[in-house]
Amino acid sequence: MENIGHGGKEIVERILPKDAAIKRVNEMRAAKAKELDVRLQIATEVIDIAYGFFSPLEGFMTKADVDAVCDNMTLADGKTVWAIPIVFDMSDEDLKKSGIKQNDEVLLTYTSNPFAVFEVSDIFTLDKQDMAQKVYGTTDEKHPGVKRTYQYQDKFIGGKITLLNPPKINEPFTRFWLTPKQMRERFKEKGWEMIINHQTRNVPHTGHEWLMKGAYLGAYGSMMVDKPRGGILVNAIIGSKREGDYIDEAIILCQEAQGKHGYFRDDIFLTTCSLWDMRYAGPREAVFHACLRTNLGCTHHMFGRDHAGVGSYYDPYDAHRIFDKLPKGSLNITPIFNLDWWFCPVCDEVTYMGVCGHKDKKASFSGTMIRSIIQDGVKPPRRIFRPEVFDMIMECAEKYGFGDAFVTEDYLKRRNPVFTIEPLK
Numbered sequence: 060m061e062n063i064g065h066g067g068k069e070i071v072e073r074i075l076p077k078d079a080a081i082k083r084v085n086e087m088r089a090a091k092a093k094e095l096d097v098r099l100q101i102a103t104e105v106i107d108i109a110y111g112f113f114s115p116l117e118g119f120m121t122k123a124d125v126d127a128v129c130d131n132m133t134l135a136d137g138k139t140v141w142a143i144p145i146v147f148d149m150s151d152e153d154l155k156k157s158g159i160k161q162n163d164e165v166l167l168t169y170t171s172n173p174f175a176v177f178e179v180s181d182i183f184t185l186d187k188q189d190m191a192q193k194v195y196g197t198t199d200e201k202h203p204g205v206k207r208t209y210q211y212q213d214k215f216i217g218g219k220i221t222l223l224n225p226p227k228i229n230e231p232f233t234r235f236w237l238t239p240k241q242m243r244e245r246f247k248e249k250g251w252e253m254i255i256n257h258q259t260r261n262v263p264h265t266g267h268e269w270l271m272k273g274a275y276l277g278a279y280g281s282m283m284v285d286k287p288r289g290g291i292l293v294n295a296i297i298g299s300k301r302e303g304d305y306i307d308e309a310i311i312l313c314q315e316a317q318g319k320h321g322y323f324r325d326d327i328f329l330t331t332c333s334l335w336d337m338r339y340a341g342p343r344e345a346v347f348h349a350c351l352r353t354n355l356g357c358t359h360h361m362f363g364r365d366h367a368g369v370g371s372y373y374d375p376y377d378a379h380r381i382f383d384k385l386p387k388g389s390l391n392i393t394p395i396f397n398l399d400w401w402f403c404p405v406c407d408e409v410t411y412m413g414v415c416g417h418k419d420k421k422a423s424f425s426g427t428m429i430r431s432i433i434q435d436g437v438k439p440p441r442r443i444f445r446p447e448v449f450d451m452i453m454e455c456a457e458k459y460g461f462g463d464a465f466v467t468e469d470y471l472k473r474r475n476p477v478f479t480i481e482p483l484k
């Protein structure tokens with residue numbers, strides 16, 4: 060029962076054990092199976108599918124699924140909620156050259172090493188503008204999700220994926236990457252029954268810390284001293300970066316630092332990461348995050364102001380309202396909606412929009428303010444950044460960011476990859 064994921068189905072795991080995988084590769088090569096080397100974007104999603112992060116998906120979407128996702132926010136079955144298309148694209152030219160046809164089994168490679176088997180069940184085209192409008196609510200190519208959509212090649216292939224060669228997750232991410240099944244094991248060890256997910260792509264200032272504390276207390280209602288506790292799962296999104304984002308290493312290590320240094324009790328706090336390229340789809344991405352965290356075994360999911368949004372494409376609370384529009388019982392996770400936490404000079408503390416009566420005097424944790432604090436490198440008051448967290452930001456900038464805590468061109472070019480696919484032997 061504990062391995063039931065989104066859509067009420069058993070968590071998908073489509074991975075061949077090593078010996079069987081080696082045999083399969085040899086057989087496919089002997090039979091002259093078609094081979095395709097995939098880019099990082101696709102490789103990331105192959106891993107997500109194979110380990111069940113995207114349960115109940117077993118592969119890349121067919122046209123029926125993509126259409127249903129765009130039109131009704133469900134899979135083709137008409138009832139499983141799904142908000143973002145998961146597609147495998149290919150140029151017309153490459154498709155012709157490869158000779159890939161329906162019902163083929165294709166050997167996917169990544170960085171030239173055997174990686175996965177792709178059972179082609181559908182080859183199709185899509186109206187990318189229509190897809191952008193339906194998923195992102197805009198066709199403006201300045202929107203990063205729309206841009207990604209327009210960058211897709213013209214042909215799409217749907218079909219099941221089986222992983223042959225598990226990724227090697229590189230430092231410092233190794234201990235943070237847990238598969239859905241491993242995540243559930245970990246919760247069981249910790250004795251957690253209530254698990255509250257915090258989605259992040261930030262290093263935490265105290266506003267974030269309080270967001271989590273508020274959600275935790277709110278989810279609990281009352282707390283008896285001797286009763287076992289549930290926990291907060293910080294699940295950082297690690298994936299494609301844009302210049303100016305926090306570097307992945309700082310995000311994960313600074314989140315962990317909050318637990319290490321006691322700002323959260325050790326027995327109620329866990330930091331992990333999952334691989335996903337943010338689409339910045341605002342409300343639709345919030346729904347996607349809810350499905351992803353259901354698969355990780357979470358019972359609750361926090362949604363703050365402007366969750367997964369970008370620019371001013373979405374109202375800051377659209378990502379809350381969308382949950383009211385979903386059919387009752389279609390999600391197996393309880394959303395927790397957060398308003399803003401801010402610093403109030405009158406209360407002289409970090410406080411909550413829903414409580415503090417000095418709205419005019421508030422000092423919000425604006426991105427610009429936080430960014431300039433980090434760029435100055437001068438340790439700010441502890442009510443803005445915990446000193447251990449701030450030290451870790453500086454350490455990560457030196458160790459991983461080529462002197463910067465934010466993504467630069469240099470970082471994009473020279474960073475150590477998050478995962479690698481090694482030769483299969």
Ligand SMILES: [Zn+2]
Binds near residue numbers: 406410415
């Ligand atoms: Zn106040």
